[in-house]
Amino acid sequence: MAEEKPWNAARLIPTSGINGADEQERRATSALLAVMSAVKEYGRTITSRMGAPAGALETYIEVPFLLNGSKVFPDGLIRVKRGSKIWTALVEVKTGSNELQREQLENYLDVAREHRFDALLTISNEIPPSAGAHPTTVDKRKLKSVSIHHLSWTEVLAAAVMQKEFRGVADPDQAWILGELIRYLEHPKSGAVQFSDMGPSWVPVRDAVATGTLRKSDKDAAQIAGRFDALLRYATLKLGQRLGTDVTQVLSRAESANPALRVSTLTESLVAEGKMSGAIRIPNTVSPLTLTVDMRAGQVAGSFSVDAPGEGRPTTRVNWLLRQLKDAPDTLRVEAFAARQRGGGNAELLGAVREDPAVLVIDPAKEIKSFTITFLGKMGANRQKGRSSFIDSVIDTVFTSYDVIGQRLKDWAAAPPRLRKPEEVEVDETLSSDLPSAALSSQDDERATSSAGRPS
Secondary structure: OOOOOOOOOOOOOOOOOOOHHHHHHHHHHHHHHHHHHHOHHHHHHHHHOOOOOOOEEEEEEOOOEEEOOEEEOOOEEEEEEEOOEEEEEEEEEOOOOOOOOHHHHHHHHHHHHHOOOOEEEEEEOOOOOOOOOOOOOOOHHHHOOOEEEEEEHHHHHHHHHHHHHHHOOOOHHHHHHHHHHHHHHHOHHHOOOOOOEOOOOHHHHHHHHHHOOOOOOOHHHHHHHHHHHHHHHHHHHHHHHHHOOOOEEEOOHHHHHOHHHHHHHHHHHHHHHOEEEEEEEOOOOOOOEEEEEEOOOOEEEEEEEEEOOOOOOHHHHHHHHHHHOOOOOOOOEEEEEEOOOOOOOEEEEHHHHHHOHHHHOOOOOOOEEEEEEEEEEEOOOEOEOOOOEHHHHHHHHHHHHHHHHHOOOOOOOOOOOOOOOHHHOOOOHHHHOOOOOOOOOOOOOHHHHHOOOOOO
């Protein structure tokens, strides 16, 4: 009998039957914590980020505690045992568009302090502007004995994919279980959604930039600057997930220590030039990927820079670059910087450089020291993820820039000197016949050695 409809396969963690945010959060919490305890490699990946020791991992959901005479129910609890040491963390989870609540988190911090627990872990779709920062501000006095950590669902998913596909899981059954968690988190009903909205400030800021009326004091400008940085961090997670390696955002020490400084810098650039930029560090690439959004020009650009060869004529150095970009699109912009050159370099599209490498040479007497190669993409204007969205245009530019530029470029290295064959070495016999050899021979005795080179 022919099947009229394809049957749904039985799943370890089903998405069917999810009704409402509470059920969504409860199921996501239970699924994640259960897999963490079942797949030791993945559990260790998550707990090590919080400073937990390696050891036997136990997980629980909805553990009740008394606080000021009332019961509170954290979504979960993680316990790691190593010898006589026990490390414990409470877990609070939000799914969908639900945000973490300060009062709730501070209550759980009080519970953790009273019970001498070590940490509070929060998981939601919120992405903080910098690594190590928390999206919710809490009373710092409550953090004296308890640390607080945050993971976005994107980080949770990326860690699962990297563990299964790249780092490996020793037990095949455990690898299958981890695959079921990945499948569940990737389903829209799980509530572990991706970065999907620039927020309500996007349209007012976009329009104000276009008309030149945006001011630094506008709160919307700072909000978009913060969302852009969160989007950049989201892009690093997605790229790292695809590459199977740790991709990170590049920040100065001052910006890492003070996320508000980074937001302020982005806001100033947005107001003055209509631009926002950031950098992504990808292992073993010639440089970080610099991403620049020009809202006035409606353009998103991704750039890599590489030092030119240390020898050869200017056109020889350009040809060295062209060989590395032989399959890259003609629409890439190539900029050459000469020694002691001030300001911007000499720029042309890759197609024109292929036809005539000399178009990048401003002065043949000056050495070309470096190149910057840029992919130029069209900026989406829509606030939410989807067709013609700003979010998709940024993500696409990050991936395309790495694909057509970053993974192709290699640093120049001078060739080692070639060992010449004896017949290639020319000797002036007239000159050499008048000079005594200083080389020692196996036939030399001590007297000959000691008197070698002395006049007779």
